[in-house]
Amino acid sequence: MHCSSGEGETLEQRVRTAHYLYLTALMRVEALESEARPGAGVSEYEATRIDHELQFRLLRALLAQLGYVPRGLTKRCEIQREITAEATVVASRAESRQEWSARATMRAGTSIRSA
Numbered sequence: 001m002h003c004s005s006g007e008g009e010t011l012e013q014r015v016r017t018a019h020y021l022y023l024t025a026l027m028r029v030e031a032l033e034s035e036a037r038p039g040a041g042v043s044e045y046e047a048t049r050i051d052h053e054l055q056f057r058l059l060r061a062l063l064a065q066l067g068y069v070p071r072g073l074t075k076r077c078e079i080q081r082e083i084t085a086e087a088t089v090v091a092s093r094a095e096s097r098q099e100w101s102a103r104a105t106m107r108a109g110t111s112i113r114s115a
Contacts, residue, residue, distance in 0.1 A: 020074045022055040
């Protein structure tokens, strides 16, 4: 069954994308439930729950339209690897900025002393 949207994306591809978004939303809800963050207010939690519910409904509708569950849907561990990789990149960028700032401060300190 190869139904497609107007953009050339097959229904199966749309299901895969919806599943990824659903699973990501579910993991965000679980993370908020497991963290006792004082900064995470009720509104953040409610918005996350609503997003999860909407993603779930969309996934269900697409699966009903497709008529079967495709193989090879995204797994939690794959999303977790992506999150870890992104966090590593962000952390390394922050370290690079700190090192650059330290070198710039060092140079400024050296030039001030020599003046």
